[in-house]
Amino acid sequence: MTSAHSGGRIRVAIAGTGAVARGSHLPALRALHDEVELVAAFDVDEQAVRAFCTEGGVPYAYTDLGRMLAEQRPGLVVVCTPPAVHREQTQAALRAGAWVWCEKPPARSLAEYDAMTAAEGPDGPYAAIVFQHRFGSGAEHVRGLLARGDLGRPLAAHCQTTWYRDAAYYAPPGRGTWAAEGGGTTMGHGIHQIDLLLELLGPWAEVRAMAARLSRDIETEDVSTALVRFRSGALATVLNSAVSPDQVSRIRIDCERATVELSHLYQHANKDWRITPAPGVPAERLAGWRDMGPDVPSSHLAQLRSLLADLRAGRRPRASGADGRTSLELVGALYKSARTGAAVTAGEIGPGDPFYTGAPPLPAAAEGVRA
Known part of the structure; x- marks a missing residue:
């Protein structure tokens, strides 16, 4: 065209x-x-x-x-x-x-x-x-390493978005409501790192989750956790929070030949990525893994x-079409699993499923219990 x-x-x-x-x-x-x-x-x-x-x-x-x-x-x-x-x-x-x-x-x-x-x-x-x-030199470099299999098969991963949002943040009309935002900290905050995790590890297969409103006076969840199985067989934990004074965004992926870890808050650069080799990895190979080229931070730019x-x-x-949908589907499946207590598989939520049009609000007494 x-x-x-x-x-x-x-x-x-x-x-x-x-x-x-x-x-x-x-x-x-x-x-x-x-x-x-x-x-x-x-x-x-x-x-x-x-x-x-x-x-x-x-x-x-x-x-x-x-x-x-x-x-x-x-x-x-x-x-x-x-x-x-x-x-x-x-x-x-x-x-x-x-x-x-x-x-x-x-x-x-x-x-x-x-x-x-x-x-x-x-x-x-x-x-x-x-x-x-997803963008920037570090994410692009690590995506290439994983896609080529340079680091070996991904085995275990962790995805964390633990931020702090106080009462003033939730004061504007609609903030913290299902009708206005479609979800809480998982949808509004954690979806960024969830999307990056999926970009790096590929399609997910199954999720089991819990979510709750533990502290903030809002309708939506302020904490959620999930266990995710990927189509590759890799297993991951996902933690999202709006009640964490020590704020961090983190992804860790343990592969057969190395661990890749990203730790930052709202933007990452080359220095925020760390690659730790397994015993026996040659120094020259590790140097190539760690060479991310000119630093292009993740950003809107x-x-x-x-x-x-x-x-x-x-x-x-x-990040358009089916590619832009994948993280939203995982968030929706997390909400469904948290409500039903059952595992949810990829592709399960479609027309006719009550969660296709959005997750129902948390019960009035959802503090401290499964959402």
Whole structure:
């Protein structure tokens, strides 16, 4: 397919002008100003969108998404709004002919995600999800080592997102509710490291989980744990928390010939990866494993650069379609297992399954017990 955006700067619009748009997307777009032109922004809060446009040098401010799409005809729409409106806004942008880069979580349920991707064309436009932890030199290097089998077969793994979110974080309307966010710390925070784990280890096969509201005055879970079996046979533990003062994001994978570990918080660089060899690994082989090349940190910028290359080439980007769905499916299966007490297998949650349209709210007295 020949892309309509193979030459010239790509016209970009932002939907939602909150913290993630200001702090992550705007700097990434500015860094790639030779490739993109930020022409408009949308928000239901007129004062907020006008302030965003003034501060960011964005020419046009809108409080009507449809009007912005019709008048500005962007080639890419960056969706930074709350999860409850991701489906309808992504569909609107795709139907207007724009590619979409949608913040995580991509949707509140698998049903909503499938409705989003159904609006894609057979050859585009496509909707990619913001899973920036997949990108950067360290993640790319380790993914290659594992894919080639250089480290031997993956055997055991650990995926951890233990963050701290206090009462002030949950104060805004809708925060910590199933209706607005589709889940708690697993969906809103842990999905980043879960997605990276799946990127590194490949398809999962089965999950057994528990989730509970232990401390925060919210509807959703503030802690979850899971045991995951991968199609390869590897076993993993997953821990997500919003009640951990010592904050860390971590992935550890024990392979036959080495252990790979990543420890960081919100962004990782080459220095955050560690490879420990098994006894007998030659020094020169270990040196090659540890050589990650020029340092490219994981970031919105790293993913945006890749996304723009795909857009210009007219090819499906990473973290879109089935590839973008896999972490959401595992989160949904974790919730189902936590509610039912039974193991959930990959592909089990589909139309007709009550969890396909989203997990039901926790019981009122879910503190300290299985969700």
